[in-house]
Amino acid sequence: MKIIHSPTEDSPFLIAFKPAGLPSAPLFEGDESILTQAIQLFPQIALVHGKKEVEHGLVHRIDTETAGLVLIATSQQSYDSLILSQKEGKFEKWYRAEVDLIPDSADLLGGFPPTPSLSENSLVIESSFRPFGQKGREVRPVNQNAGRAALKKAGSVLYRTEISFESENVAVCHISAGYRHQVRCHLAWCGFPVKGDLVYNPKSRQNLQDEKSASNSHEMKFTAFKISFPHPLTQIPLVFQM
Structure with a gap:
């Protein structure tokens, strides 16, 4: 620490x-x-x-x-x-992620609604979420294009992730209200899963299953590098950044 x-x-x-x-x-x-x-x-x-x-x-x-x-x-x-x-x-919270470009990552992972439309330099993703997989260890985004079963399992709160790119393979994500795995899941939904993410990156999952890659490092390239909040006593805005 x-x-x-x-x-x-x-x-x-x-x-x-x-x-x-x-x-x-x-x-x-x-x-x-x-x-x-x-x-x-x-x-x-x-x-x-x-x-x-x-x-x-x-x-x-x-x-x-x-x-x-x-x-x-x-x-x-x-x-x-x-x-x-x-x-x-x-x-408010900001995350920096090294990402893989996998346009069909959502299809490969399964359980996602259709990928939202994207712009070139930045994008805003919004959805509710539902538990997914064994014992609900993963989550999946839910929007109006999701199926009836997914809509029934989702909460009513919408969670927003703002994504911009420092370079082709480095994304910066900004959120206020947060849900478990929100940023990682939204990035995978858009085709930019975090490098080394064994939950939401199909490439990293496959590498782990590959005996030749079993000894390689699978450190996830994802850092919560900045937070901002009102001072708890004075309410003056504070910012802390790595």
Whole structure:
């Protein structure tokens, strides 16, 4: 864990860089995670009551396979304020992804509605989501073009991903409200799955199954590199970036 912002009395929150492979939250007290490490350094986090008892002050999490910034409140007042900012759509997140160009990735993965129309330099993708696959470990986007079965399983909230490109193979994605796997799934839907993504990149899936590639690294090239939110005490906009 690399500390980006240490908590103070005037700014009672921690921002840390989480390496890929380390969970954001523990499954039980003391389980290895970025939150567990943070509590060891700043014990006051354990006094915060979060969404789940074991999660304490964890506000912004990222997938285990994703590297990047996480946000942890170190006081109850800070936590409550930051959660409210999330609900009001004032919490923004940016991700950088190295991508493969696979126009038919959605068809290869299965379960996706027709690919949305794309522009050359940037695109905005919007959908609700539904669980998919064994025990719902994956998700799939759902829009008006999805089938009846998919529409019945989807929630009513629409999630928006704004995608731009730094280069042919590097995408920058911006979201406010977020759903599990949202950005990775939307990128795959558009034909730009994240390199090394064993869930939403058919090429990476195939490489893992290939005995010749079994010993190769499959690190996912996906980083949560920037977050913006109102200060929990003063409401002044803050931006943190790697």
